[in-house]
Structure formats: structure tokens, C-alpha cells
Amino acid sequence: MSAVQRLRHPTRRGVALSIAAIPALVLLYVLILIPFTPGIGDIRKAKIEQPAQIYSADGKLLAEFKPTNRVWVKLSDISPHVIDALISTEDHRFYEHHGIDFRRTAGAALHTFSGDRQGGSTITQQLARNLYPDDIGRAPTLTRKLKEAITAFKIEAVYTKSEILETYLNTVPFLYNAYGIEMAARTYFDKSAHDLTVLESATLIGMLKGNSYYNPVINPERALDRRNIVLGQMVKYSRLSVAQFNSLKGRPLRVDFERQTEPPGPAPHFAQQLKKWLIAWADANDYNIYSDGLVVRTTIDARLQTMATQALTWQGNQLQSIANAAWNAHGACSGHKDLFDAFIRETPEYRTARDSGTSDEDAIKHLSADRTFMKSLCESKTRVQAAFIAMDPRDGQIKAWVGSRDFTQDQYDHVSQARRQPGSTFKPFVYGAAFEQGAKPDDTFPDQAVEIPLAGGEVWRPSDEDAPSGRPITLRDGLAYSRNRITAQLMETVGPAKVARLARAMGVRESPLEAVPSLALGTSPVTLKEMVSSYSTIANEGAWLAPMIVTRIEDRKGEVLAEFQPSRADQVMPVASALTLIDTMRSVVNKGTGSAIRTRFGIRADVAGKTGTTQDNADGWFILMHPQLVAGAWVGFNDSRVTLRSDYWGQGAHSALPIVGDFFQRALRSRLVDSHVKFEQEPPPGMFETFREKLRAWMEHLFPSSGKSETPAPAPRMKPRPAPAAPVVENAQPASEASAPTDVEPPQIISPAASQPPILPTPGQASATASASAPAAGTSESQPPVLAPTPALPSDSAPASQP
Incomplete structure (x- = not known):
């Protein structure tokens, strides 16, 4: 019988086989699908799914990484x-x-x-x-x-x-x-x-x-x-x-609706940076940060983190009130038409209006008349931002990290993502390079007009707030009082390429640096993390250590999966040169632009640092070094076209320094930082070096010169360091809000003592020190030193007023 005939006249046996074939085929299909469904092991794992938990060094929960x-x-x-x-x-x-x-x-x-x-x-x-x-x-x-x-x-x-x-x-x-x-x-x-x-x-x-x-x-x-x-x-x-x-059934719903948001935790910006690193580590080691119950022990100290957050929040709120008054924020920034017309043109609302055929003039006019729109634009543009990071220079461990004033308002990380001009905080690289070449803190340059030819026929003319006096100024005073003309002459002696190389070696390893003379005044944008890492290299006697964020990773049972040690130290600056630079930077806080650390915050520990201010006061910086901790702060706005519009509050000495001063004051009082620990002193010169210095002074007396030194740098003294590398946080690409490079750090206007704005109070300061907290006259950046042949000022004295 043919197949066609069998289909036309099926037998009982054939029908039964056909019916039986259907479940058999379904069963076969089911068997085929089984490998494409989750396994028993995956299902058991899902039942005990646990997110990674992030802990501080002192055992406090910082974050949980939930999907x-x-x-x-x-x-x-x-x-x-x-x-x-x-x-x-x-x-x-x-x-x-x-x-x-x-x-x-x-x-x-x-x-x-x-x-x-x-x-x-x-x-x-x-x-x-x-x-x-x-x-x-x-x-x-x-x-x-x-x-x-x-x-x-x-x-x-x-x-x-x-x-x-x-x-x-x-x-x-x-x-x-x-x-x-x-x-x-x-x-x-x-x-x-x-x-x-x-x-x-x-x-x-x-x-x-x-x-x-x-x-x-x-x-x-x-x-x-x-x-x-x-x-x-x-x-x-x-x-x-x-x-x-x-x-x-007849009762109403009675809904009490409120969106639930995940609490940001005590170190939210740090947690976000850590999460990026942990995902990469987990992928490489076949773990899931959302389900495998990883326990991550970090370097953050929760106590220092709280102090940093409180100090930044307090100062940020004070500066915000100043910004509101300066920009008429409650009046929707009225009175700043040209600048805010530019801001309006950058908004989605303006682009939508233009796409619909509205002219530029009509779009600007319509949006400017929208008070709600303008108030929102004004508040977003004039919101003061700040960032802070603290690092242990002995091992590179990051101890505190605050990326913005409020993570819920601004999740952009101003510690590791934002690149801004560092201003005068970059000057120590110039002085460090000079000390490597044999220069001494007591070497002098004349306070004279400086003109440095640039490529293309342009001339760079750095200036200070006062006219050139022609008097000799030592390198110590040039750094202490942030003298631009002295630093420019020193840069010309050392060379921009050497300064850029030293800065990269010391920690500015992600941001590009333009090796031009104006680099001496901090015209190449960098991140706060890079600058604090570099200052940690100085505090660590010239040995660079990679910033470290994690010490150990455990599984849910407490078994150690990975343990990390500080990276191998890289001696990028001779020890003697680093000690000389530390001693020179002590003068910044003892008598120079950072003297409020002593006079206002009463810090008597062995510290050294540097203030920084950029063009039009767009950025304020301050970094302070202690043998056990280096901390730095930046203050500004997301858009560098917006500033505090104050030659006083815009300076790093008055915007960023109080954050670091308040933090260090708390840390020292709580004894998390030992106030008795001191930097190593610069070793006394040997007999040969003493003779060489006397010979050099005699030769300069016979043949007067500009005071530039050609003495070769001493050989570096290496220190033993641990070798295994620890995880670090990579920097992001340059942020779009970084201000455009400028060739000259602006002159800082010093108000008379009687008309100076009052110092903002700091939480936790004793009332008994109120009289000592007011700034001495002329403590702003770029204040000239005393040049008359008078006895040296005591180490805790405020600088004398401008001559």
C-alpha cells in the first residue's frame, strides 16, 4: 500500500502511533530545552543572593551594591x-x-x-x-x-x-x-x-x-x-x-505615596568609584557583586569621613549665602543678562524653541520672562561646589573622600572626575625641581618685571598685586607669599619640561600637562586626587605611592579572597630635596598665605601646605601636609564662568582653606592624627657642602649674578617599601567644566584690615579662640614679604602688611 493510500485509509495501529507521537515529540522538545533553563545550582544560589557590602577600615558599613x-x-x-x-x-x-x-x-x-x-x-x-x-x-x-x-x-x-x-x-x-x-x-x-x-x-x-x-x-x-x-x-x-x-469594599484606598530612594551612605562618591573597580575585579575573578555576598574592606576611616563631610558642608553653606548675594540668586540672577543669555542658549528649552522656528531673540526673550525657568537656571549655575580628599602619605591609603556638597543634588565627582586649574598649588613642583638642581630656600631673585617670550611672538608677563620693588626675595618667601614674578623667574631657570616631568612623577599621572612657562602658575587642569597624591609624595620624602582604596575582599563566610598591600614605592625626588621643599612649605602656614591654619584654627602640629587661586577667582584650592595625613580641598562652581565675585572669598585661603583647617582641627583633637609627630628635618650640610656654599657666596660677591644656582642635585636616598600592588581608582577623562587655561594668576586685592569681611565661624571652634580667629591684615594670596632688614617674624606670626 502506498503512503498516499495509508493516509487516505489509516489503520487503527497507525492512528494510535500518530496520537502517541505527539506527547513523545513534546517530551523530546522538553528534554532539548532543559539545558537552556537555569540549573539547580543557580536556583540554590538565587535563594541566598546577597549584595556586596562595603566597609570602612574601622568597621562601619559604607554601602551595599544592590541591583x-x-x-x-x-x-x-x-x-x-x-x-x-x-x-x-x-x-x-x-x-x-x-x-x-x-x-x-x-x-x-x-x-x-x-x-x-x-x-x-x-x-x-x-x-x-x-x-x-x-x-x-x-x-x-x-x-x-x-x-x-x-x-x-x-x-x-x-x-x-x-x-x-x-x-x-x-x-x-x-x-x-x-x-x-x-x-x-x-x-x-x-x-x-x-x-x-x-x-x-x-x-x-x-x-x-x-x-x-x-x-x-x-x-x-x-x-x-x-x-x-x-x-x-x-x-x-x-x-x-x-x-x-x-x-x-466601600472604603477608599487611602494611599500615602512617597518614592523610596536608596540612602547615599556616608561616602557616596567614594562608593561609586569603588564600584567601577570592584565590577572589573569581580568579572576577572568570576564573582557577581550583586549576589555573591562579597565583603570589601576599604581604606576609608568612617570617623575622618564624617569630619570631612561636616567641614565641607559647613563651609559650603556659608559660601553659598555669599554666592546668593553676589548673584542675586533669589531674584533669578537678574543683573547678569549677557552671561545668562549665554547660559540660556545652552539649555534644552532654548534648542527646542529654535527647532520650532523661533528666532534667537524671541527665544531668549520668552525664556528670560519665565521666572520659574530662570530661577531654576540661576540656582543650578550659582550652586557652590566643593570637594575634599585625605590620604595617608606613608602607604597611599585614602582616608576620606567627599566629591560634592550634596550627592543627591550633584553626583558628579569633583575629586577624581573634575579637572580644574590648580593655580598656585602647582608652584611646589617648580620649587621642588629647583631644589633638585641644587637651589636653596635662601637663594634670591629680584622682584622685577618679567617678560618671557612664547612661541608665535607672544610675551608672557606674570604679575603680582603690587608693582615690582626691585628688592631681592628669597625662594622661601616667594613660595610662602605666592609671588608670581619670583616663581616665573625660577621656572625660567629650571625649565617647563623638567617641572612637568616632576609633577607627573609625583602624582599628576592622568591629566595632560602643557610644558609652557605659565605652567608654573597652574594653568593645566588637574584633579584634586592627583594634587593630593602629589603632595603625599612630598610628605613621604619624595617616594610616590599609588592611591589605595581596598585592603581586603572576603566572601560571605569571612574567607579572604584577596588581600592588597601598598604599591611599590617609586623614589621620584631625592629625600634631601623633598625635606627642603617641606621646610619651605612650612613657611606658607607659619607666615604666608596659609597662616590661618595657625591663627584661626590654632593648629600647632608640624604641617606644611599651599594655597591656590585661579583666574577671576574661579577656583580656590588648599592642600595641607602632615607626616600621617595629607588633605586637600577645592571650591568653585561647575561652570567656571561663575565665581564668588569676591576678591576676598574667591581666594583659596578663604574658600578652601577653612575646610581643610576645620577637618585637621577635628582630627587632631580626636587624636586620629598625632599632633606630636614631625617631619624628618633636613640633614645638616657636611663639611664639603659648607665649603662649597661659602665658595659660591664669595664668587657671587665678586661676580654678581641673578642668584640662579647650578649646584648639582644630591643623590637620592632610597627607602625600603613593600612591593605588592593595591587597587587604585582611575581618573576619568577631562571634565567639560574645567576652566580654560590662563597665562597669569590674577593679582589678589588685599582689603584694609578694617574693611575685611569677617571670618566665617567654624563648628566646634572654642569661643575662647574667637579673638585669635580673625585674619591678620594682608594674608591673601600673593602677599609680598617683609623686605626691610628686620629680624625674622616668629613662626606663628601673621605676615606684615604690604609696604
């Missing part, structure tokens, strides 16, 4: 009304099946074939979709249903019924970035899942049919109807009495 905004709660901590509503509505035979409710599936299939599509998924099947959306998918296909069923059987084999309910209720989404019943209860009813009433439970379970469609916030009528359907299901399956239903 979603979820708080896991035990089933016993969830209201029983939630469980009753869920089982009654979604899967009333939940305790009777093993993952698939065949009766419900068959009924759903019959309804679907008749045109009334219904879902037949059990709670376990829904959990499979929630846990493994990528493996199972969501398309309404036979393949997806089979994968879902296979995974549900596996889940039932691993989980108890209680565990399935707990996992389901903690993973189901509820809109507004709320995952799990606990976050849903907080979001919609401002309470814990344990306290949900019958009505509230029915409302939330009703949302599972369609979160958006039954959203009680924007669709309250639909949500109310759906809630009552859930209550009816609870009556149907004897989890609610008819009397209770009749008394509840």
Missing part, C-alpha cells in the same frame, strides 16, 4: 493578609501542586481557545519569570511556557513552599523602582510590610495583574475595583468573611 531598590524581609515579617490575598488571587491550589497546576493550565487553555485569554501561571511559574527573565523570556510562545514550567519544577525541588512565597514577595516589582513587598508598603502606604491591613494588602496584590493599569497613584478608580476583586477572591477561598467584605 534594585529592595529590602529583603522574612515571610514571618510580612502581614498574613498579604499571603492570604496572594494565594487567593494568584494560585489558590499553591500548597497542592509541584510547580504546575495542570487543572488551572487546562482551564486557561480552553478559555484562550474560545477567545477569552486567561493566565494559568502558578506563583512558582511567576517566580521563575521574575528570577530568570533573560533565560525564560516573556514572549507568549510555547517555548517560553515550557521553559517556565521546567524552571518551576526545579524551584519546587529546591525551595520549600514558605521559601517560594518569601522569595516571590521579595522579588516582584511594584513600579517607582520599588521591588518586593517591603518597598511597596513603604512607597504606597508609608509603613512596613508587617503592618499592612487587609485593604492595603489587597491593593498591592491587585497591582500584580498589571502594575501600570492598576496603579493606585495615577489610576485610583481601577485600583479600587481591582482591590475589591481581590477581596472577593479572599471570600471565595474562605480567607475573608462575607461580613468583613461588605464592610470593607
Whole structure:
């Protein structure tokens, strides 16, 4: 019999074989799909999924890296009304099946074939979709249903019924970035899942049919109807009495809505930088930061972090009040039309208006008249920003990191992402390069006009606030009082290329440096982290160490997975030169532009530092060195076209220094930094060097010169250092808000003592020191030193007023 005839006249045996082939083919297809569904091991792992926890060096929790905004709660901590509503509505035979409710599936299939599509998924099947959306998918296909069923059987084999309910209720989404019943209860009813009433439970379970469609916030009528359907299901399956239903069904929703946001933690910018590094480490070592329960021990000291945050917040708030007054922020920055017209042209609203055919003039006019728009633009542009970082110079460990005034308002990290001109904080590189070549702090240059030819026929003319006096100024005083003309002459002697090389070796290793004469005054943008790292190299006697953020990584059981040590030290500056530079920078805080560290904050420890201010006071800097800790702060605005508009408050000595001073004052008082520890002193000169100096002085007396030294640098004295490398945070690409390089650091205007603005009070300062906290006359950046042949000022004295 031919095949065609067999099809026309099938035998009983043939029909039976054909019918039997259908389930056989389905079974074969199921067997083929099994390897494409999550394995038992993955399902067991999902049951104990834990996010990475980040701890400070002193054991405080800094952050948890959760994939979603979820708080896991035990089933016993969830209201029983939630469980009753869920089982009654979604899967009333939940305790009777093993993952698939065949009766419900068959009924759903019959309804679907008749045109009334219904879902037949059990709670376990829904959990499979929630846990493994990528493996199972969501398309309404036979393949997806089979994968879902296979995974549900596996889940039932691993989980108890209680565990399935707990996992389901903690993973189901509820809109507004709320995952799990606990976050849903907080979001919609401002309470814990344990306290949900019958009505509230029915409302939330009703949302599972369609979160958006039954959203009680924007669709309250639909949500109310759906809630009552859930209550009816609870009556149907004897989890609610008819009397209770009749008394509840008419009540309103009473939603108390509030979006739940993840708390930023005590070091949010640091945590974000760490997260980037940890993801790369986890990928390389086959771990998941969201589920494997990693415990990361960092270098941050939570106590110092709190002090840094408090100091920055306090000073930032004070400066904000000054900025508001200067820019008329409450009047939507009226009076600054030209600049704000430029800002308007950079907004999406302006571009939208122009794309619709509106002329430039009309678009500007319309948006300028919109007071709400202008107030928002004004507030965003004139919001004072600040950043702070502290590092242990002995091992490179970062101890505190504050990336902005408020992480919730500005998540941009001004420590490691923002590149800004460092101003005079860059000058120590010039002096350090000179000391390497044999220069001494007592060498002098004449205070005279400087003209340095540049490529293209231009001439660079650095200036100070006063006219050239022609008097000799020592290198010590040139750095202490931040004299631009002295630094420019020193730069001309040393050479920009050597200064740039030294700065890169000491820690400015990510930002490009332009080797031009104006680099001496900090015209190449850098990051605060790079500058503090460089100053740590100085404090570490010329040995550079990579910034370190992690000391150890453990698993959830406490087993050490990785341990990190400080990087191998790189002696980039001779020890003697570094000690000379430290001693010279002591003068900055003892009598120069950073003297408020002594006079206002009463810090008597052995410290050295440098202030910095850039063109038009766009950036204020201050970095302070102690043998155990180096800390630096930057203050400015995200847009460098905006400044504090004050020649007093715009200076680093008055904007950034108080942050560092307040921080160090707290750290010393709490004894987290030892006030008795001192830098090593520069070794006394040997007999040969003493003779050489006398000979050089005699030759200069016979043949007067500009005072430039040609003495070769002494050989470096290497120190033993540990070798294994530790993780570091990489810098980002240059930030768009960095100010354009300028050739001249601006002259700083010194107000008479009687008209100076009052020093802002600092929290924690004793009232007994109030009289000593006022600044001495002429402590602003670039203040000229005393040039008359008078006895040297005591180390804690304020600089004398301008001659």
C-alpha cells in the first residue's frame, strides 16, 4: 500500500502511533530545552543572593551594591493578609501542586481557545519569570511556557513552599523602582510590610495583574475595583468573611505615596568609584557583586569621613549665602543678562524653541520672562561646589573622600572626575625641581618685571598685586607669599619640561600637562586626587605611592579572597630635596598665605601646605601636609564662568582653606592624627657642602649674578617599601567644566584690615579662640614679604602688611 493510500485509509495501529507521537515529540522538545533553563545550582544560589557590602577600615558599613531598590524581609515579617490575598488571587491550589497546576493550565487553555485569554501561571511559574527573565523570556510562545514550567519544577525541588512565597514577595516589582513587598508598603502606604491591613494588602496584590493599569497613584478608580476583586477572591477561598467584605469594599484606598530612594551612605562618591573597580575585579575573578555576598574592606576611616563631610558642608553653606548675594540668586540672577543669555542658549528649552522656528531673540526673550525657568537656571549655575580628599602619605591609603556638597543634588565627582586649574598649588613642583638642581630656600631673585617670550611672538608677563620693588626675595618667601614674578623667574631657570616631568612623577599621572612657562602658575587642569597624591609624595620624602582604596575582599563566610598591600614605592625626588621643599612649605602656614591654619584654627602640629587661586577667582584650592595625613580641598562652581565675585572669598585661603583647617582641627583633637609627630628635618650640610656654599657666596660677591644656582642635585636616598600592588581608582577623562587655561594668576586685592569681611565661624571652634580667629591684615594670596632688614617674624606670626 502506498503512503498516499495509508493516509487516505489509516489503520487503527497507525492512528494510535500518530496520537502517541505527539506527547513523545513534546517530551523530546522538553528534554532539548532543559539545558537552556537555569540549573539547580543557580536556583540554590538565587535563594541566598546577597549584595556586596562595603566597609570602612574601622568597621562601619559604607554601602551595599544592590541591583534594585529592595529590602529583603522574612515571610514571618510580612502581614498574613498579604499571603492570604496572594494565594487567593494568584494560585489558590499553591500548597497542592509541584510547580504546575495542570487543572488551572487546562482551564486557561480552553478559555484562550474560545477567545477569552486567561493566565494559568502558578506563583512558582511567576517566580521563575521574575528570577530568570533573560533565560525564560516573556514572549507568549510555547517555548517560553515550557521553559517556565521546567524552571518551576526545579524551584519546587529546591525551595520549600514558605521559601517560594518569601522569595516571590521579595522579588516582584511594584513600579517607582520599588521591588518586593517591603518597598511597596513603604512607597504606597508609608509603613512596613508587617503592618499592612487587609485593604492595603489587597491593593498591592491587585497591582500584580498589571502594575501600570492598576496603579493606585495615577489610576485610583481601577485600583479600587481591582482591590475589591481581590477581596472577593479572599471570600471565595474562605480567607475573608462575607461580613468583613461588605464592610470593607466601600472604603477608599487611602494611599500615602512617597518614592523610596536608596540612602547615599556616608561616602557616596567614594562608593561609586569603588564600584567601577570592584565590577572589573569581580568579572576577572568570576564573582557577581550583586549576589555573591562579597565583603570589601576599604581604606576609608568612617570617623575622618564624617569630619570631612561636616567641614565641607559647613563651609559650603556659608559660601553659598555669599554666592546668593553676589548673584542675586533669589531674584533669578537678574543683573547678569549677557552671561545668562549665554547660559540660556545652552539649555534644552532654548534648542527646542529654535527647532520650532523661533528666532534667537524671541527665544531668549520668552525664556528670560519665565521666572520659574530662570530661577531654576540661576540656582543650578550659582550652586557652590566643593570637594575634599585625605590620604595617608606613608602607604597611599585614602582616608576620606567627599566629591560634592550634596550627592543627591550633584553626583558628579569633583575629586577624581573634575579637572580644574590648580593655580598656585602647582608652584611646589617648580620649587621642588629647583631644589633638585641644587637651589636653596635662601637663594634670591629680584622682584622685577618679567617678560618671557612664547612661541608665535607672544610675551608672557606674570604679575603680582603690587608693582615690582626691585628688592631681592628669597625662594622661601616667594613660595610662602605666592609671588608670581619670583616663581616665573625660577621656572625660567629650571625649565617647563623638567617641572612637568616632576609633577607627573609625583602624582599628576592622568591629566595632560602643557610644558609652557605659565605652567608654573597652574594653568593645566588637574584633579584634586592627583594634587593630593602629589603632595603625599612630598610628605613621604619624595617616594610616590599609588592611591589605595581596598585592603581586603572576603566572601560571605569571612574567607579572604584577596588581600592588597601598598604599591611599590617609586623614589621620584631625592629625600634631601623633598625635606627642603617641606621646610619651605612650612613657611606658607607659619607666615604666608596659609597662616590661618595657625591663627584661626590654632593648629600647632608640624604641617606644611599651599594655597591656590585661579583666574577671576574661579577656583580656590588648599592642600595641607602632615607626616600621617595629607588633605586637600577645592571650591568653585561647575561652570567656571561663575565665581564668588569676591576678591576676598574667591581666594583659596578663604574658600578652601577653612575646610581643610576645620577637618585637621577635628582630627587632631580626636587624636586620629598625632599632633606630636614631625617631619624628618633636613640633614645638616657636611663639611664639603659648607665649603662649597661659602665658595659660591664669595664668587657671587665678586661676580654678581641673578642668584640662579647650578649646584648639582644630591643623590637620592632610597627607602625600603613593600612591593605588592593595591587597587587604585582611575581618573576619568577631562571634565567639560574645567576652566580654560590662563597665562597669569590674577593679582589678589588685599582689603584694609578694617574693611575685611569677617571670618566665617567654624563648628566646634572654642569661643575662647574667637579673638585669635580673625585674619591678620594682608594674608591673601600673593602677599609680598617683609623686605626691610628686620629680624625674622616668629613662626606663628601673621605676615606684615604690604609696604
